[in-house]
Amino acid sequence: MGITIKDIAKIAGVSTSTVSLVISGKGYVSETTREKVQVVIDEYNYKPSRSAQQLVSQCSGNIGFIISDIHLSRSEAFYTRILLGAELEARNYNMYILLSTVGDKIDIPAGIPRFINSQDVDGLIIAGSVPVALVEYVHKLRIPTVLIDFKVSQTNMDAVLMDNRDGAQQIVKHLVDLNISKIGFVGGSYYHPSIKERFEGYQTAMVLHGLGAIAQNSDYHYLIEYETSPECGQRGLLKILEKIPDVEAVICVNDTTATGCLQYVESINKKVPEEIKIAGFDNVNFSAITHPPLTTVNVPKVQMGVEALKLLMDRINNGQQVHQTRLIPVELIVRGSTVKNGS
Amino acid sequence: MGITIKDIAKIAGVSTSTVSLVISGKGYVSETTREKVQVVIDEYNYKPSRSAQQLVSQCSGNIGFIISDIHLSRSEAFYTRILLGAELEARNYNMYILLSTVGDKIDIPAGIPRFINSQDVDGLIIAGSVPVALVEYVHKLRIPTVLIDFKVSQTNMDAVLMDNRDGAQQIVKHLVDLNISKIGFVGGSYYHPSIKERFEGYQTAMVLHGLGAIAQNSDYHYLIEYETSPECGQRGLLKILEKIPDVEAVICVNDTTATGCLQYVESINKKVPEEIKIAGFDNVNFSAITHPPLTTVNVPKVQMGVEALKLLMDRINNGQQVHQTRLIPVELIVRGSTVKNGS
């Protein structure tokens, strides 16, 4: 087939060991030899065989990327961009990403991604929530693993999370700066960790700005649905308006929910942002093209994938260190849905 | 490390060759030996080392999946589902999928997915449009390749396509059955192959139903934007309404564009479907939750990924046969946006 290290060695007039040393940059090689070999490598565009490397190094060179099929199929391309980031960074380590989806119910170990039991990955990235049993399983197997946007409380593992609390606080501050105080919160289930953090960030900030009464008043909150969705947003806003007809702003737990709110406001012929302001969270790809464009919190998705991969490679290469959590900063993006009245 | 074929052989009291034969199912092995070996394999949950297999077989066991980053990041999760289908089917062949995105401009060969020049894939799936130079490059390299939803006219290659013409014709027939004749067409660029086919399917069907005059009347058509988008739908419908105020229905080239039409109709206080009917194409995940829900053409995305992988494996294993195109049937899905007036 292709050209091998032996061919290169023969042509360059050195041993295969020397060629190997040149490629890896390890050991001692004289400058003249290094150049001589490199010229031949370049000329023949030689690339070492991965399988041979893997065989001798006992590493697969692969990273497994696990995500629930629900998350991946979501329209927001949220996790897709995280995957992209991981792939981007994987190039720097000459690793490949193997993608696998899992359902929300899986048999252990029959139903888990095949690369795990086949030992075809050196580490795992798990993005978003997956069955906890799966996480525990790979943890027990001592496979280096980094969780993204997901935390399993029992097990001590590396994780990359976004600063949900801070994001929510930034939104509240922004709204308060507009002289708004009647601020509601809509979306999903309080028991989802990210949602919980966002809600708590909202509460903290409200208290901080002297709006503790509202932060504690459940009439302002809608957190009873299992899944977030536009419909959830519609129902949530409807519910809040029943109790608080003069609510001035609603913070939605994510952009998807926020679009539902926007639609509902439009359906009752109210105006955003004049009569009510709506904010989302995530800055997914459609949030700039809603009507009006949505104020939201940007979550650097690609960067989260990058960080996760870095963290994982770090763990793979120097296994022993203490587990860490990287909190990725988020940033408020103000758009039309919360601009000041009359501006 | 793990358990090897030698260990299995020793425990079972046979040679490694015999174990190999049992696993692959090739050659002659007596039933008693086969069982004896299989028991040991199962007991120790032995899995052959991929790198060793790859090394000796000179196959990577990987399939490269290439997609433009624009397509992957799109909100509709269209290509994501195709990828999912490919991954699903890859399991049956014990292959892994390596994902790589490409930009719309790439240097050849510096910027191409690294698994190509590293020879880490046995074949390629290219989903959606990518730079033609890339396709020609891999074609020249004689890497087995299947295109999905993309066709490069110069080169003869395997392809999996959806039946765009038929889908458009089904929509027209459906609308004509509702006694509608003033049917417009909106979206994107005529020079995009899929869009062209859909438009031509529309024209063919119109002629077939005696509406050739409309099919030829460009006042009914908006096909001048490079990218499809909700805004494209809005602008398109606006443009058509200027010329044809009493247009009865608009077929959009995809669901994304159709949502823009829906929004525009709502903004001018017309009613869908009473005053104007809107149809999309693709059946992406949000098309059932628009207001009203969108009539569209379902494209079996997962199945397209499955078919592509099957076709590719066929080509890898029996390279010589003639190149083929698989046309995947599509199916009209009637929803609220085109139901009969008064029903």
Added chain:
DNA sequence: TATTATCATCGAAACGTTTCGATATTATTA
């Protein structure tokens, strides 16, 4: 100058499979 440390290169083993012959056994045919 003799000894040791550093630098440079190489040969050979090892990684875990598959597969080609070789050999031995059994079944079939002439």
Added chain:
DNA sequence: TAATAATATCGAAACGTTTCGATGATAATA
């Protein structure tokens, strides 16, 4: 019964790397 064919098993080579230890050459030190 002898010759051939089919079945069953195995040993060893091969796949293309990396790395350990050996060997020399050169530089630094005593």
